[in-house]
Amino acid sequence: MNKFVPAKPAGTRSVDEITGSRRLRRMRKADWSRRLVQENRLTVDDLIWPIFLTGGSNVREPIDAMPDVFRLSIDQAVREAERAAKLGIPALATFPNIDARRKDVTGSHILDPDNLINAATRAIKAAVPEIGIITDAALDPFTSHGHDGILRDGIIVNDETVEQVAAAAVLQAAAGSDIVAPSDMMDGRIGAIRDALDANGFQDVAIMSYATKFASAFYGPYREAIGTQGLLKGDKKTYYIDHANSDEAVREAEQDLAEGADMLMVKPGLPYLDIIRRLKDEFRVPTFAYQVSGEYSMIKAASANGWIDGEKAMLESLLALKRAGCDGILTYFAPRVAEILKG
Ligand SMILES: NCC(=O)CCC(=O)O
Ligand SMILES: [Mg+2]
Secondary structure, three states: OOOOOOOOOOOOOOHHHHHOOOOHHHHHOOHHHHHHHOOOOOOHHHEEEEEEEOOOOOOEEEEOOEEEEEEEOHHHHHHHHHHHHHHOOOEEEEEEOOOHHHOEOOOHHHHOOOOHHHHHHHHHHHHOOOOEEEEOOOOOOOEOOOOOOEEEOOEEEHHHHHHHHHHHHHHHHHHOOOEEOOOOOOOOHHHHHHHHHHHOOOOOOEEEEEEEEEOOHHHHHHHHHOOOOOOOOOOOOOOOEOOOOOHHHHHHHHHHHHHOOOEEEEEOOHHHHHHHHHHHHHHOOOEEEEEOHHHHHHHHHHHHOOOOOHHHHHHHHHHHHHHHOOOEEEEOOHHHHHHHHOO
16 A cells, blocks of 8 residues: 655745735625626527528427428418517517428529518518517528529639629518528628618618538538528538638628628627637627527537536526626527526
8 A cells, every 4th residue: 555645845835825815706796796796697688590591380399410400381471479578588589490392402492582581581580579570681591402502613702692692681670670681601692781781771780790600510410400401512612711710710700890790790609708808808799509400409419418417507507608608699599598697
């Protein structure tokens, strides 16, 4: 048996000498003192709730890879919008699961003024005018290949895609969208959308830029939700940012602000806290994170297995995004968080 007894070095310092009596545990000693010095807080006002739309009526389709998230027909989306407004959630973001028969190589159905996105915006705005509506002008829900742009000879064609995205943004504004949020990462789309909105009298419609959308493995469950899994050939690395890069994210954000973005978004959220902090420090503009489907599903799955406390992990992940500098967060947890925060 090895009996090693550490010697107390001669002249050893006391903890008071080591810390200079600066004991940081003092303020952590009770709930009241922890509350008193808490630097960041999560509130209902920080939440944007992304919801999935589908055709039909009275439909609530579960999404296997996203427990407790549903594809909603428009009437159900209106009911959820009413619930969200009652909970005090400021805004919804809508994402459609488009019938495969409406998809084509150019995503032309995005230019139908009565497509699922636009019809849902009209219905929600009519029933719940006080909630903000954020719409995505990207083509991926509408293309037969699942890419966010027009695909020709194996290339995602930038400029034609931008023209179509800008036209789609105007139709979304005409339907009542308050914020257009293009998630496609084509070059020049923010300026083109701003010009198109202004030329059509939609000066008050804002743009939230998915300025730094990274090529990420965390979007998997979302692709099941909008029905593009299985369609996508290849990857999106020619338009989303390489997740190894940070300076490039700053350049993307700088450019989108110069083109007229009102708000920036970082996506995904938790693996990109450094990017959020850099953008907030650099530009001091309203900055949002998208806690994406894979982040949501990881917490739900670990929680379902009893490996973590799901609700605590949910709240901690969102507060971490606030601490990194976010003004708000798109999260599938929004209604549950709002219920908890409202007590
Ligand atoms: N345009 C919206 C998304 O791509 C969301 C991704 C996700 O939640 O994984
Ligand atoms: Mg860009």
